[in-house]
Amino acid sequence: xxxxxxxxxxxxxxxxxxxxxxxxxxxxxxxxxxxxxxxxxxxxxxxxxxxxxxxxxxxxxxxxxxxxxxxxxxxxxxxxxxxxxxxxxxxxxxxxxxxxxxxxxxxxxxxxxxxxxxxxxxxxxxxxxxxxxxxxxxxxxxxxxxxxxxxxxxxxxxxxxxxxxxxxxxxxxxxxxxxxxxxxxxxxxxxxxxxxxxxxxxxxxxxxxxxxxxxxxxxxxxxxxxxxxxxxxxxxxxxxxxxxxxxxxxxx
Numbered sequence: 707x708x709x710x711x712x713x714x715x716x717x718x719x720x721x722x723x724x725x726x727x728x729x730x731x732x733x734x735x736x737x738x739x740x741x742x743x744x745x746x747x748x749x750x751x752x753x754x755x756x757x758x759x760x761x762x763x764x765x766x767x768x769x770x771x772x773x774x775x776x777x778x779x780x781x782x783x784x785x786x787x788x789x790x791x792x793x794x795x796x797x798x799x800x801x802x803x804x805x806x807x808x809x810x811x812x813x814x815x816x817x818x819x820x821x822x823x824x825x826x827x828x829x830x831x832x833x834x835x836x837x838x839x840x841x842x843x844x845x846x847x848x849x850x851x852x853x854x855x856x857x858x859x860x861x862x863x864x865x866x867x868x869x870x871x872x873x874x875x876x877x878x879x880x881x882x883x884x885x886x887x888x889x890x891x892x893x894x895x896x897x898x899x900x901x902x903x904x905x906x907x908x909x910x911x912x913x914x915x916x917x918x919x920x921x922x923x924x925x926x927x928x929x930x931x932x933x934x935x936x937x938x939x940x941x942x943x944x945x946x947x948x949x950x951x952x953x954x955x956x957x958x
Contacts, residue, residue: 725781756780805859805915806833806925813928815848820855831855833927849928858925859918863906865934866921868903875941882942883949891951898949905948920944 720735735924758773758779759766804820810833818833830835838842844851869875874954876899906914923935 729912778826785811804831804833804855805911805914805918806855806862806922809860809919809922810927812837812851818853818927821852833858844937852929858927861932862918862925862934864923864937865932866918867902869936870899870941875938878938879941882938883895883945887949895945895949899945901948902944917944 707726754761754766755769755771756773756775757766757777758769758771760769761767767945795933806818807820808817812835816835816837818835819832819839820827821839822831824830832852832855835844836842838851861891870879876896879899880895885891909917920940921936922940923937925935926933
C-alpha cells in the first residue's frame with residue numbers, strides 16, 4: 707500500500723458528455739476530418755433530417771426520405787435539452803456518487819460522510835465528520851471537520867495521476883503485469899498506463915467512483931493536508947484492464 711500526502715446531467719447530458727469525451731480521446735473524426743466531440747453530438751441530436759424533414763433557411767419542411775427517429779423520442783430528448791442549463795447541471799451533480807464514501811476519515815479515525823446543502827437550484831456537497839454531525843466533543847488540532855467534496859475529490863484524483871506516473875509505482879505495476887501477461891512488452895505496458903487520463907475523461911461519474919474505490923484504501927484528513935493510502939493490487943488490476951483495452955484496440 708502506497709501512502710502519499712497532498713495539501714490541502716440528467717442522462718442526456720451525461721451520455722452526450724461521456725461519449726463526446728470518449729470519441730475525442732480516441733481521435734474519431736467526422737467526414738470533414740474534424741474531431742467528433744460533445745459539440746458535434748449536440749448538433750447531431752438537433753438534426754431534423756433524422757425526423758424525415760428537410761430544413762431550408764431555418765424552416766423545416768416534410769422531406770422525401772423516411773424518418774429514422776420517431777417524434778415521441780425526439781420530443782422527450784428536446785424537452786430535456788430546453789430545460790435551463792443550470793438546472794440540468796444541478797441535476798447531474800445531485801446524481802454524482804460520492805466517490806470517497808467509506809474511504810475518508812479524520813486523523814482521529816472518525817469517518818467523514820457525504821452531506822449536501824441546497825441553495826435554490828445549486829447543490830453544495832461536502833464530506834463531514836461524524837463527530838460534527840453527532841455534536842461530539844472535538845479537538846481543533848485534529849484537522850478540518852467539513853470539506854467541500856469537489857475539492858477533496860479533485861485532490862485525490864490528482865494524486866492518483868501523479869503516483870501512477872512515478873517510477874516506483876510504474877516499476878511495481880510493470881513487474882505485476884509481467885506475471886499476469888508475460889507476452890506484453892514494457893513499452894506497451896507503459897503506454898497503456900499513460901492512457902489513464904484519457905480513460906478517466908471518458909467515464910461516467912459512477913464509473914469514476916468505482917475506479918477510486920478500486921485504487922484507494924483510505925484518505926486521512928489532518929492539519930497537514932490529506933494522506934492517501936493506495937491499493938497496489940487495485941493499481942495492478944486497473945493496469946491489466948487498460949492493457950487489455952489497448953490490445954483490443956490494436957487488434958481492431
